[in-house]
Amino acid sequence: MYPDSPNTPDRGATPSDAAPAPAPVTAAPARSASEALIEQFAQDYLKDRRSARRWNLLIRLGWLAAFAALVWGLLTQNASTSAPSGxxxxxxxxxxxxxxxxxxxxEVMLSGLKSAFEDVGARAVVIRINSPGGSxxxxxxxxxxxRRLKSLHDKQVYVVVEESCASGAYYVAAAADAIYVDKASIVGSIGVLMDGFGFTGLMDKLGVERRLITAGENKGMLDPYSPLSERQRALAQAMIDQIHQQFIDVVRKGRGEKLKETPETFSGLFWNGEEAVKLGLxxxxxxxxYVAREVVKAENIIDYTPHENVAERLAKRFGASVGFGAVRALRLESLQLR
Structure with missing residues (x-):
């Protein structure tokens, strides 16, 4: 008898001790077309939802950044205007x-002027002008x-003219203690105008009838589509003559004995800076x-002009001022110091 070899099965083993036979493999049932379509739809839906969540997150972060910029702008603006200075x-x-x-x-100018006058470190206030005039x-x-702030704070005010200080801008400059110009600056134009258009002749040629109903005989005065009567012309002339006289009084009071009046001083003419000095304007x-260094004796210059921050510009762009340009474009009559 030879010993059982390792490969020889144990003759004493029973059939129950034998390894179980592997179960037969059955093929997975094929998916129907509707199930595949539903699965694809579900995947696309989940993908869209994830994309929407990402966009919503980006939008929220954008609004948060805009809010942070607004707060930062307000804080830095307040800090710059309230910080003590030498x-x-x-x-x-x-x-x-x-x-x-x-x-x-x-509104803008008064905000800057008040801040400038109220700063105890300000030795004087300089208004730098580059304007053709206006209202x-x-x-x-x-x-x-x-004039009120000068008296209240006992500080000198100087005007420095760049390219232009005409009409309404010179009205403002007349309040200063002294006016400095460049030799080529445009200065003067002390006058008032009211401009517009009349279309009555054209309407007659086109056969267009103007139907204007008013309560008050002068309510339609200066209407561009109605004839201008001599009486209405005289009324308008009297009004701008009165405003012109107010302008003249302001210049005479502001310039005092320095002003060398001529028949053309208040005629609406303007001069270069060199001539303006000769005329006392x-x-x-x-x-x-030069003014900061030689006149005020304080070379350090701090700008108090209010400036819009990013949030304010966005608010104006998308807020109530959307129609401002259209409204101004429709104004046919305007009263101007220019």
Whole structure:
């Protein structure tokens, strides 16, 4: 008898001890077309939902960044206007047309002027002007406020003219203690105008009838589609003559004995800076640095001009000012100091 080899099965083993036979493999049932379509739809839906969530997250982050920029702008603006400062020359810019809702409006200018005068470190206030003029109302408000702040804070005010200081801008400049210009600056134009158009002749040729119903005989005065009567012309002329006289009085009071009047001084003419000095409309030639260094004796210049931050520009773009340009474009009659 030989011993059982390792490959020889144990003769004493029972059939129950044998390894179980593998179960037969059955093929997975094929999916129907409708099931495949539903699965594809579900995958696409989940993909769209994930994409929408990402966009919503990006939008929320954008709004959060805009809010943070608004808060930062307000904080930095308040810090810059309220921070204590040493001796310096306070600067306020007047640029462009003097009119409501512009950077040269009375609202904007008064904000900068008050901050400049109230700073104890400001040795004097300089208004740097580059403007052709504009609204007599806005110019008058700025002029009167300069005079009030001068008296309240006992500080000198100087005007430095760049390219232009004409009409309403000169109305503002007349409140200063001294006016400095460049020899080529445009200065003067002390006058008032009211401009518009009349279409009555054209309407007659085209056979167009103007139907204007008013309560009050002068309610339709200066209507461009109606004839201008001599009486209405005289009324309008009297009104602008009165405003012109107000302008003349302001210049005479502001310039005093320095003004060398001629028949053309208040005729609406304008002169270059060199001639303006000779006529007493300006005091000398000089730019901002010269006035700060030689006149105010404070070379450090701090700008108090209000500037819009990013949030304010966005609010104006998408807010109530959307129709502002259209409204201004429809104005056919305008009263201007220019």
């Amino acid at each position: 001796p310096h020359t306070a600067l306020v810019e007047l640029r462009g047309e003097i009119a409501p809702d512009t950077v040269a409006s009375a 007599p109302v806005q110019a008058g408000i700025i002029h009167d406020e300069i 300006a005091d000398g030639l000089g730019n901002l640095d």
